[in-house]
Amino acid sequence: MNTNSPHRSGSVAVIGRPNVGKSTLTNALVGAKISITSNRPQTTRHRLLGIATFPAGQIVLVDTPGLHKQQGKFSASAMSRVMNRAARGALEGVDAGLLVIEAGRWDEEDTLAYNVLSDAGIPVVLVINKVDRLRDKSALLPFLAQVSDGREFAAIHPVSALKKNGLESLTKDVLALLPEAPPMFGEDEITDRSERFLAGELIREQLMRQLGAELPYATTTEIERFTEDGEMLRIGAVIWVERESQKAIVIGKGGTRLKEIGSKARMQMEHLFGRKVFLETWVRVREGWSDDETALKAFGYE
Template structure:
């Protein structure tokens, strides 16, 4: 009889290397939001990937980035680094995700954090689909593995779902032999309420300019479920918080057009994820300096 393995795997790397895309691909559902902006992920999030021979409890984390000193790093950035490093506590293994062809000081910082955790580390070299000639990657792989200990190295494309089976085959034996820790139909430890807020924030990251999304956060003010003709209807009220009055107008857009687009796309994502009809109301409010205020962060759901 084949053995069953289950355990926690931290997914670590610098910002914007595809950690959340990899977690979603392994889980087979969208549990972590994705955009092309660095530091989209702000919270630790568990993605549950269940296979016949085992269960990976994937801890998706904010990207580890270098702080330039307490004075210049905002409370939000310090919190995200704490969340990323805290995710290493109690895990059985880790995946270090790097971008194919690129290794910089933040990748080294992430590797050093994993060495301190003393768990087996698998290197996932992501976005290899960008290389037509895979042999061109060999010098890069030799460079990043020299003098560093990895349990295995896997070239993957999380977006194209390439190389994932081999990655799973490597990870499962690194975990304890035990039965599944979650039900087969469970995909995350987060509530629908939390996921709803993240899906609104994903649209802010995708639709606004390069800087403004970092001055925004989302709070779900109301979340109720009621019977509907075909299943249930979820009524959700979401508050988008910004730091200055001028930012409020940018989020709302001319005649409310941008806010309607953000709400519409977020609602569609919620309906796909929750399998239910959603009535979503969005509001934009100002809370000055929330991203550099530890107390404000706690009230908005950013707590260890």
């Protein structure tokens, strides 16, 4: 690498329809897990920054909820409106955009995401994710021709975010689109979010992974206590649901489900924070919270 080349730094929005792997890509580029993932759409509900620092420059990735059409029961909810606003708001002041799609698939919501980026007047890099899942690799070139026809991309990169394939050339092309500038964040910083916020997200990740089919959008988390006790973090978290019947589902028979959720979330926290965590969880009911903008604001939704 040419050490005399100018240092580049800037912000890049990561946009796409739900469940294409935007958070997995953000984590892979940052080199740490800052954005939660599951196989359920709309796992990401908040806009957050992932800071990826390289010798040649710094990419500040703005990970966003999936853009989706306003239709159906969930899409008509306050939660849906908040998430779409967060995704569109991510474009304010960014230098470039990554349009993340799934290999072999392009639908109306991909077109919506492309149009949002195109209207922002920024360079757009097409990231075709999950190429490792494409059974017929010979179908990739015709697919590339199809999706790029009539659309303008600064670069196109087939990748597997999960397996970290294709990311080096993607990084190089993204850095080339950024202005010459010093780093926006310190070398050891990986996100703009606090450990308190990340703790809540890691609990919600386990809720989505273990209960996503039963309660896809009816749960959220609130950190009530976050204190340092020597080398240990003591965290008290509330899991909010909308009905008493949902509370029973989260707790599980004899409390086994809640214990499993807490145990896995705690292990993820200890890995991310690099210290021991003592985690307590409670389940409470607040009817209709996901369709109440006041409640959403209280729970930290932008």
